[in-house]
Amino acid sequence: MNGVLAIARCDLQRLLQDRSGLIWTFLMPVVFAAFFGLAFTGGSDPTTARAYLTVVDEDQGPLARRLVTALEAGQLELNVVAPDQRPAKPVRTLVIPAGFSRRVLAGETVTLRLEKEPETNEPAALVAQARIVGAIARLLADLVAASTAGDGTLSPEALERLDAGDDLVRVEARYAGRVQRVPSGFRHSLPGNAVMFVMLIALTHGAGSLAGERRNGTLRRLATAPLSRAEILGGKLAGRLGIALVQITFFVLTALAARAFFGFDVGDDPLGLWLVLAVYALTVAPLGLLFGGLIRDPDHAANAGALTTLGMAGLGGCWWPIEVVPEAMQRLALLLPTGWAMRALHQVVAFGNGLAAAVPSLLVLAAFAALFAAVAVRTLRLT
């Protein structure tokens, strides 16, 4: 047992000597999580991506103003400009044509034009479009109400008199789970980046350093020590696991500090976050040994590890919300440990349902861990 710990400690000590390794292990995950958390926290509703909308008001009439008001309630990043102030590179532009108010009041059909740039951010586009349609529906409803109230003539004044507050049918929206606050961008960026970087370190630093030890002979030297093969492998595994746990702990503590000092909303269950990541670390640690054992050249081992991590992170839902990819891809995520880790973390972080709700996913992760460990132990040659 002492040998196992000594080997694990030695690996940890070596990571601490590696400047680049330290940056990737500790700094990068935090920077990534903070950046993407902030980048995707936009408008007054932090759940959505930034849905920018530039409104070109060529009409300047009362209905155009009403539409803009409805859009403002629609939680968009709104920028209303006069026709001569069009920005050079707008993302989405809604054009309210001249004569809009007059023609609508006269019962003529007027077409609003939404011009958008081709973009990747289809979900944001969808959100924006839904909100524009919502605002138009609100305007139509007001028109109908104003025309049927009073003397049946439709005038801007009749519209002004409307009180929109008395809608009979209301929708009360809430979130599933126990978190009753609006989820912030961090609740998505924390899990995704933690999952990616824990794997990245195990598969690059872990695999690379193991292959390096084989190359420089230290692994063979270890085999001459009075330790069983199981103890040596156990030590290497414990070392990887220890590094992952230190990394996770640092990550969670930083998140807590960000909450304390900057008021970032990082979820209500840091312990649950830590525990899920710890189980995930069990899965990832043997995977690092597997790569380091199978690939002889340290650089190649680390490179292959980096590529594998990028693949698993992307497909597992660490980069973008898994909901926006086709269903076949969503099923593919369930073949990967990253997919299950994200599922477990969503239960804990987004839903706030606690660790118990994540148990099924954690069991799958444990099965992955057993599989990877078995293969790693079988394939790793010390000499």
Next chain:
Amino acid sequence: MIRVERLRKEFDGLVAVDGVSFTVEAGEIFGLLGPNGAGKTTTLNMICGVLKPGDGRVLIDGEDVWAKPKEVKRKLGVVPQEIAVYDDLTARDNLRFWGSLHGLRGAELKARIDEALSRVGLAERGDDKPKTFSGGMKRRLNLCMGLLHRPRVLLLDEPTVGIDPQARLNVLEVVREIAAAGTTVLYTTHYMDEAEELCDRLAIIDHGKILTLGTLDQLRRLAGEGEVLRLSGSFDQAAASRHLAPIDGVKLLHVGDGDAVLALDPAGPGLTAVLPRLLDGDLAVADVSVQRPSLQNVFIRLTGRELRD
């Protein structure tokens, strides 16, 4: 102390070690001498328990390495041929790690580290990382790590490869001290002079087989009391054989195009009598050298080849 019985190992049909047997007594320095690729490292790896023998067995202090690996490994100190240290940890951290694997800790570990470092002359550099060391210093640290736990048996695999004469002397000195203190030493090398200088007994190994084994004196006798003559010039093999073979008082060890090696028969007429006959005739000999009996000659006698550094 070390008993090696009929060790054999094949790699992909290639026989690397072929029926090697020898014993090393307690406190003895035993040398395993042979050219690169002779099977020295493979033999050593099987002795220290990192390579499973294809056949045969190894007993250390009466115990089978593969039956009780841990007990046996506790008694072993191994200094591998490659510099197996962590470049990114300080020398002291490397030693601390290695010591802890052997169950050393606390004040004892620290004392051992200090002792080991000063023994190899690295006391000043203990807190530096090996990546800042010269080749010789790295070698000495490599040696140091094998001594830390005061093993009863020390296995050294070509510990002086690629270092300067000064550092080499230091390594040999340390090995001698260790042996004097009662440690059994198995030392592999392809340097004749090291083997001659250091070893009580030695085995010469080539192509996976032990060619001969004995004390330095026994081996020297094997080489013959007499000197070895080396002729070179512009002659061809056939002509040289024809001319040299019938001459009395010498034995032809090796002959090739432009060079020939002969052993002088101690019971024969002697160098002065033989020499004119050698140079006689139409053999165009340009140079003759006479070598005192040495392991080099033994090797040549056994293999017909020279053991090159």
Next chain:
Amino acid sequence: MPAFAILRRDLMRLLRSPLRTLFLFAVPLAMAAMFGLAFGGGDDPEITIRVLVYDEDQGLLGQLLQGAAGGAGEQLELVAVGAEGLEMIERGEASALLHLPAGCSDAFLRGEPVTLELIKNPAQRFLPGVVEEGTAIGALILSQISRLFRTELEELAALIEGDGVPDSAAVAVLAQGITDKLHGVERFVFPPVVDLEVTTREATAAAAAPDVGVMAVVFPGLAFFGILFLAQAATRDILHERASGLLRHLLTAPVSIGDYLLGKCLSVVVITLLGFTLLVLVGAAAGVSWGPPPLVLALVLLASLAASGLLLLLASIVKSEAQQDALGTLVIMASSMIGGSMVPLSSLPAALLPVSRLTLNYWAVDGFNDLILRGGGVAEVAPNLLVLGIAGVAFLGAGAFFLHRRLVSGVVA
């Protein structure tokens, strides 16, 4: 010319270790492949919004909402569930669950307030918002119907609640009333007086592609990100050659430090340029229409120059390869994040855009966006070319100057 000999040697080394070279390009290619795989090649979103409908009421409102949802197209998948749906949404099996409480249709008919419950999946970032918006529109329509047809609905409720067969005369009166009121509002609603037409901004230049896929948006950013790493590897070589003594050995030949640096700068730029060209070709194979070749070439050339310069400058101020790894990686990551390589510029927070303009990534990515997405020409990309060119020359010059000074004092002196 020693500089060319050094360039030739460096290129040979790339060729001699193909695996290592391959890995240098693998990251941007793998990331691009991932985007392609996840989002498909076309620009039609394949997103399906799954909504659970827990209709405890089984009445008029459920039918009305189902009917309205039918207009939302194939992107909406409604799944009728029972009470178990509440657990399904907790497990995150849909974007949202719409709960119609028992008796809500009756209440609606009687003109009483009705509250529908929408339970959103907090693990999803976009779709629940869309569902909420859609449901709100549905509720708005229902409210207006209620307001408009108050008396008729009450009569309808009475008819439904009454025993036996409804009086046909009463039904006729009700129908007439509804028709009259509909007549009053139909000029606004049938068809709606306000219509929305969505156009993806057409490219103004003929050369630009008609259908730009996700690749066209992400590939240039990822390519430049990869190129920065390639330039990092190439410049790190200088530090390696100094540390390993290769440089000292090289200087025993009739080569000056100036020659050496010129050669190294040349090989860094050429390697980066070759890498970028390769990525552009791969992008083209993946369906990216890069735009007019001369402009693409100019942009690739100047972007490579700028990337080489930035990393050379970094190499000139760090002490060791390890520092270059650490500092270079930080700079590359940070500038790629805010410069549009990782998040499309169109999705960056507005506050970041001024900072974004300080990165090379921004000028490269924005230039490619001009060509690929906006169908721009010389006038549009000229500023980008200018910025990249000036930055490239300035960085390369400064980097070479500092390195020269350090090599002279460190190796020769």
